[in-house]
Amino acid sequence: xxxxxxLIKRAQGGDAAAFNEIVTVYRKRILGTVSRLIARTxxxxxxxxxxxxxxxxxxxxxxxxxxxxxxxxxxxxxxAFDYLRKQRRRQEFRMSDLSEQQVMLADAAAGGKAxxxxxxxxxxxxxxxxxxxxxxxxxxxxLMLKExxxxxxxELENIYKVNENALKVRLFRARQRVLKAFGAxxxxxxxxxRPDR
Amino acid sequence: MFPQRGSDEEKLNALLQAYKAACxxxxxxxxxxxxxxxxxxxxxxxxxxxxxMASGFVTAALALSIALGxxxxxxxxxxxxxYSQSYxxxxxxxxxxxxxxxxxxxxxxxxx
Numbered sequence: 077x078x079x080x081x082x083l084i085k086r087a088q089g090g091d092a093a094a095f096n097e098i099v100t101v102y103r104k105r106i107l108g109t110v111s112r113l114i115a116r117t118x119x120x121x122x123x124x125x126x127x128x129x130x131x132x133x134x135x136x137x138x139x140x141x142x143x144x145x146x147x148x149x150x151x152x153x154x155x156a157f158d159y160l161r162k163q164r165r166r167q168e169f170r171m172s173d174l175s176e177q178q179v180m181l182a183d184a185a186a187g188g189k190a191x192x193x194x195x196x197x198x199x200x201x202x203x204x205x206x207x208x209x210x211x212x213x214x215x216x217x218x219l220m221l222k223e224x225x226x227x228x229x230x231e232l233e234n235i236y237k238v239n240e241n242a243l244k245v246r247l248f249r250a251r252q253r254v255l256k257a258f259g260a261x262x263x264x265x266x267x268x269x270r271p272d273r
Numbered sequence: 274m275f276p277q278r279g280s281d282e283e284k285l286n287a288l289l290q291a292y293k294a295a296c297x298x299x300x301x302x303x304x305x306x307x308x309x310x311x312x313x314x315x316x317x318x319x320x321x322x323x324x325x326m327a328s329g330f331v332t333a334a335l336a337l338s339i340a341l342g343x344x345x346x347x348x349x350x351x352x353x354x355x356y357s358q359s360y361x362x363x364x365x366x367x368x369x370x371x372x373x374x375x376x377x378x379x380x381x382x383x384x385x
Contacts, residue, residue, distance in 0.1 A: 096306070100306075103305065104299065104300055108297065112296045120299070121305060125308060128309055129309065129313060129316065133313075197296075200288070200291045200292050201295050204292040223286070224292055224293045224296075255282065258285055259281050
């Protein structure tokens with residue numbers, strides 16, 4: 077835990093300085109997580125602010141400071157999920173040509189150091205964004221938390237409030253859906269398929 | 274790096290790992306905290322005005338209830354006639370001079 081319980085209790089009591097300190101300590105991590113979850117750099121700060129806004133207004137509901145971090149993660153996941161759902165509603169996800177991106181990515185990989193690193197990172201982000209755009213927001217976030225954020229099943233249990241077995245099943249199914257989209261995009265070159273929800 | 278060979282599982286794992294490297298933790302812009310507090314204050318003022326409006330409605334409803342209760346409990350004269358008697362009593366009162374007695378019938382057995 078990056079902050080002590082006393083600071084959380086002070087923030088719960090309405091101490092703005094304590095809240096500021098909590099934000100300062102966690103913002104880098106939250107910004108990183110949000111950027112990986114939503115994959116749109118231009119909206120990362122907006123979503124992260126939404127996380128801390130929700131934190132501010134719900135801090136008094138936190139009974140035990142020990143669960144602060146999983147709780148903050150849950151707020152992050154919920155904010156990212158809401159954002160992705162709004163985005164999906166706003167514009168039907170473009171079925172970009174993943175195969176072409178994969179080729180470009182492979183080219184970048186082959187080029188190695190000759191390629192600009194930023195360019196490569198951008199392509200990776202686009203490829204993953206496009207791939208995960210073919211699965212539901214729930215699958216996307218769950219996979220991101222497990223595979224990219226590296227959260228353990230125990231931590232995921234605390235965030236999702238479901239038991240380990242149920243999580244394993246959900247993870248397996250989410251992974252299968254992504255793999256299906258991944259395989260389909262590689263075979264027919266038409267981009268990822270939108271699975272049945 | 275994104276591998277060209279291997280199963281889809283391996284490719285996906287590699288892609289996700291590359292993704293992690295492509296999206297490192299980042300620091301916030303200088304405007305992050307002021308913008309956050311602006312949003313907090315905006316939400317607070319909205320909640321405050323909503324609360325004030327709601328409490329105003331509650332107060333008004335309470336005052337109206339009390340006023341109605343007081344009004345209903347006060348005895349007041351009615352312009353409209355109010356009949357406490359039944360119809361028969363009212364008719365009897367109206368015709369008090371005409372004494373009405375029960376009719377006595379002497380029934381005689383028929384002659385045989």
